[in-house]
Amino acid sequence: MRRTTGPEIERLIQVLAKLPGLGPRSARRAALHLIKNREKLLVPLTTAMEDARDKVTICSDCGNVDTSDPCTLCRDPRRDRSIICVVEEVGDLWALERAGAWNGLYHVLGGTLSAVEGIRPEDLSIARLVERAGHEGVKEVVLAVNATVEGQTTAHYIIDRLKDLNVATSKLAHGVPVGGELDYLDEGTLTQAMRARRPF
Amino acid sequence: MASSSFVVTRLTLTDFRNYAALRLDPGPGLVALTGANGAGKTNLIEAVSLLAAGRGLRGALFEDLARQGATRGWAIAAEVASPEGETRLGTQWMPEGDGSSQTRQVVVDGMPQKSPGILSHHMKVIWLTPAMDRLFAGPASDRRRFLDRLVTANDAEHGARVLVFEKLMRERNLLLEDMRPDGVWLSGLEAQMAEAAAAIAAARLHAVQALQNHIKFLLKGSAFPASILSLQGDLEDRLKAMPAVQAEDEYRRLLLESRGLDKAAGRTLSGPHRSDLLVTHEPKSMAAALCSTGEQKALLIGLILAQASSVKEESGAAPVLLLDEVAAHLDRKRRAGLFETLKSLGAQSFMTGTDEALFNGLGKDADFLHVEAGIVTRQ
Numbered sequence: 349m350r351r352t353t354g355p356e357i358e359r360l361i362q363v364l365a366k367l368p369g370l371g372p373r374s375a376r377r378a379a380l381h382l383i384k385n386r387e388k389l390l391v392p393l394t395t396a397m398e399d400a401r402d403k404v405t406i407c408s409d410c411g412n413v414d415t416s417d418p419c420t421l422c423r424d425p426r427r428d429r430s431i432i433c434v435v436e437e438v439g440d441l442w443a444l445e446r447a448g449a450w451n452g453l454y455h456v457l458g459g460t461l462s463a464v465e466g467i468r469p470e471d472l473s474i475a476r477l478v479e480r481a482g483h484e485g486v487k488e489v490v491l492a493v494n495a496t497v498e499g500q501t502t503a504h505y506i507i508d509r510l511k512d513l514n515v516a517t518s519k520l521a522h523g524v525p526v527g528g529e530l531d532y533l534d535e536g537t538l539t540q541a542m543r544a545r546r547p548f
Numbered sequence: 549m550a551s552s553s554f555v556v557t558r559l560t561l562t563d564f565r566n567y568a569a570l571r572l573d574p575g576p577g578l579v580a581l582t583g584a585n586g587a588g589k590t591n592l593i594e595a596v597s598l599l600a601a602g603r604g605l606r607g608a609l610f611e612d613l614a615r616q617g618a619t620r621g622w623a624i625a626a627e628v629a630s631p632e633g634e635t636r637l638g639t640q641w642m643p644e645g646d647g648s649s650q651t652r653q654v655v656v657d658g659m660p661q662k663s664p665g666i667l668s669h670h671m672k673v674i675w676l677t678p679a680m681d682r683l684f685a686g687p688a689s690d691r692r693r694f695l696d697r698l699v700t701a702n703d704a705e706h707g708a709r710v711l712v713f714e715k716l717m718r719e720r721n722l723l724l725e726d727m728r729p730d731g732v733w734l735s736g737l738e739a740q741m742a743e744a745a746a747a748i749a750a751a752r753l754h755a756v757q758a759l760q761n762h763i764k765f766l767l768k769g770s771a772f773p774a775s776i777l778s779l780q781g782d783l784e785d786r787l788k789a790m791p792a793v794q795a796e797d798e799y800r801r802l803l804l805e806s807r808g809l810d811k812a813a814g815r816t817l818s819g820p821h822r823s824d825l826l827v828t829h830e831p832k833s834m835a836a837a838l839c840s841t842g843e844q845k846a847l848l849i850g851l852i853l854a855q856a857s858s859v860k861e862e863s864g865a866a867p868v869l870l871l872d873e874v875a876a877h878l879d880r881k882r883r884a885g886l887f888e889t890l891k892s893l894g895a896q897s898f899m900t901g902t903d904e905a906l907f908n909g910l911g912k913d914a915d916f917l918h919v920e921a922g923i924v925t926r927q
Binding site for chain 2: 502
């Protein structure tokens with residue numbers, strides 16, 4: 349194939365194309381945009397990425413990503429340390445934080461059990477969760493995993509591993525979304541919502 | 549205009565099978581498609597079958613549906629009349645990546661949809677093809693698929709439940725291959741499998757019961773023999789005798805106890821994936837598999853007609869019927885009986901055949917179309 353740019357630009361495009369949401373076409377546009385805006389974008393981006401490379405670490409308590417270990421959330425004295433919310437990925441933690449729905453601690457599993465993908469209990473941060481849940485003062489573990497087959501299998505697994513500890517376990521409710529219309533809900537969700545109804 | 553049945557009022561094909569560009573406004577009742585072998589009769593009804601979710605009546609790969617030489621994939625557009633009014637449905641497939649993508653786009657009234665499943669709200673279609681002739685004598689898996697499609701016609705969630713069960717089962721089978729399988733993980737999978745299995749079995753039983761009622765009423769005194777349906781399976785048998793919760797519990801225990809056996813076999817030996825639909829020729833009290841070829845065909849047509857009647861009752865409108873090469877196997881009396889039952893159902897029915905004489909008894913209300921090398925002419 350005939351080469352149209354030097355290998356440095358080609359490499360930049362190839363790396364950018366590996367980012368989620370970017371394909372080869374958008375990667376080329378992004379690369380060109382960065383090169384055109386050298387001072388305004390390329391230099392600050394390089395610095396930001398170098399900083400991230402040097403400083404970002406994974407919290408050894410909860411599995412969150414941050415620039416300190418333990419992470420900002422785990423060190424926050426205003427947080428309720430007796431309750432732990434279990435999520436699959438850091439993205440889920442961020443979603444819950446954006447909602448401001450949780451004032452306890454988190455625990456990031458790093459994925460879900462999947463025999464077909466070869467992800468086993470020891471590949472997830474489950475042993476660490478059991479250890480944390482056994483600490484004095486922990487009262488409840490909330491499972492905020494996805495309502496997928498893999499998520500629910502993982503939830504079953506964790507609940508079994510926690511059953512001998514003196515902690516309550518709970519999971520997120522499934523049902524009618526806020527602002528949702530019944531008419532548009534699928535039958536599965538409606539059935540779940542009806543089963544999980546509660547006093548008004 | 550609202551209609552009391554689902555009716556394809558206009559069909560437009562682009563680069564689909566042997567049709568480069570076709571526009572057809574089929575009649576609302578019986579539609580006879582005649583032409584030589586390979587003219588494209590089945591291709592035309594296959595296009596209609598893709599107005600429902602799934603891979604159509606041949607179960608073909610989407611890349612195989614594109615016309616030879618076409619580089620931009622294929623498209624099917626249709627106008628469908630139903631009691632809800634007129635809906636424009638469209639579906640297309642375009643080669644992406646290595647060109648073997650198995651997802652197609654679906655558009656309803658100009659709005660792109662997330663999944664083809666939505667089609668079941670706008671269109672109901674049932675088909676009978678020569679490939680189904682060995683349904684009774686062939687493998688149980690064919691009958692199970694037939695049954696599950698039957699259930700899905702009135703219960704759109706059923707397909708998803710079956711997929712969930714199969715996924716869980718694959719996970720369990722893989723785990724059992726381990727030297728020392730993780731018992732806690734297996735229990736989690738089995739609990740979910742039991743829940744899905746009980747729901748699958750209950751939906752199947754309900755659908756078979758409904759179908760049996762329609763067989764009784766629709767086929768009484770008709771040209772087609774009635775059949776007795778019976779579902780056989782671990783869950784189905786239990787559900788006939790005990791409450792669903794108990795059946796679910798027992799199946800979960802069965803899975804737990806048969807881990808060793810399943811491990812040795814390399815698969816899960818019991819469950820809804822092993823169920824079978826047993827069909828008996830009622831007038832002869834004979835298992836369908838033992839009946840003559842002609843009788844099996846008649847039984848099968850009877851089942852399809854009863855299914856159409858059941859869908860009509862549940863959804864309030866008769867489904868579109870696609871009957872591939874159906875007339876050729878029937879004697880004159882049964883052929884007349886088929887046309888009569890189709891008319892009484894009020895279903896738009898596409899029938900294919902090589903010989904025009906097969907459709908002589910259709911009457912003047914029918915739409916006679918001749919297909920030749922991708923071109924359709926009205927007779």
